[in-house]
């Protein structure tokens with residue numbers, strides 16, 4: 001069975017609180033969705049804002065390989081004819097091959113929100129669908145609040161979708177707009193619609209203008225929201241009951257709680273942690289057979305197997321991570337693992353600091369020689385009256401055979417320390433000029449201790465495209481920062497001095 005994917009990130013997804021997309025963003029996302037092989041891309045509601053109207057103009061110049069672009073809008077207004085309805089006109093002007101019309105299925109919405117009659121609503125649906133069919137468009141009809149409407153008055157809800165079917169809609173999408181339905185309710189309602197469409201008598205009657213001759217039975221689709229955390233379950237139930245068109249958004253972006261799952265690093269299949277292995281027993285097993293702790297091969301969904309190093313690790317975790325870095329440990333696994341466990345007990349965390357893990361491994365090598373050594377440092381922070389804070393650091397480092405004594409001011413104490421260290425190192429290691437600190441984060445370990453709690457500092461550094469994270473932890477935030485800075489500056493020196501892959505070779509030949 002072929003399922004058609006209809007992506008509405010650019011319309012429904014953009015209704016998420018806190019999400020705003022420029023026209024450029026929308027064009028970029030549309031290209032990516034096309035690369036993914038999505039069948040339909042809903043570009044927006046051209047009648048609702050100039051940004052969407054501009055998108056539809058510009059997307060015409062974009063060559064798409066898979067996806068058809070759909071413009072979204074509501075059925076004609078109760079008082080208008082299609083020809084003079086501004087919303088319908090905007091949909092025509094969008095010049096898309098597909099038009100998605102949203103109409104009301106619930107008596108509550110027809111009478112209390114639209115404030116029109118049940119009969120007029122049926123005409124609005126039929127007229128609008130037939131209008132776009134006459135223009136040669138593929139018409140998808142979104143039955144808004146279908147499942148809620150079905151609960152209130154099932155006969156009327158069914159009548160609205162039959163009106164769309166008789167008018168020639170190519171696909172009828174049943175929407176759980178408020179996201180409160182349960183899978184069994186969805187399955188039952190889809191089943192009922194499917195049975196109605198399977199009977200042939202629905203083709204009789206209806207709007208005289210509609211191209212009722214040779215009418216094909218429309219396919220069925222599903223559009224769910226995640227207010228009951230059941231968007232995916234409801235979509236699956238609908239597919240099982242006969243829907244072949246599924247609407248959704250990337251990462252589940254959408255109004256309120258979203259349309260699917262929230263973006264999450266622990267999301268099934270696509271989350272960064274979906275194939276991350278931390279427990280020592282698991283890692284020992286996957287080293288032998290990758291499938292032993294994975295339900296699929298991560299590469300099938302563009303993900304990858306990752307091994308996490310922490311206090312829960314076994315020697316296998318350390319060995320596999322070190323091998324991934326191109327470093328052979330030659331029996332040092334146990335010592336490195338012991339050190340990791342001690343440091344994690346003190347508040348360090350290596351999961352998010354792979355650079356510091358690499359430093360532990362490199363420092364454990366028998367021929368390790370430190371490129372620099374700290375003798376001492378002083379950091380002064382001063383506040384005088386209403387003046388700004390002043391931070392100054394002095395540092396004494398042994399670099400090669402020389403003792404470097406430097407001082408620097410900074411925006412804050414850590415910045416001053418960073419500058420003073422670099423000042424001492426740059427004459428010996430000018431390549432450090434290309435190394436930048438890109439992120440500095442502080443987390444509190446044992447937060448119940450208040451200001452006596454231990455800060456854990458995480459630093460992210462970059463050189464061109466290359467990035468690494470390092471960690472420090474101490475009761476004193478300056479010391480924790482120094483530890484993370486030390487690793488962050490030593491790592492690129494060691495990598496450059498001797499490529500990681502040489503470590504094993506060097507040791508093997510006894511140099």
Ligand SMILES: [Zn+2]
Nearest residue numbers: 012177223225
């Ligand atoms: Zn929606």
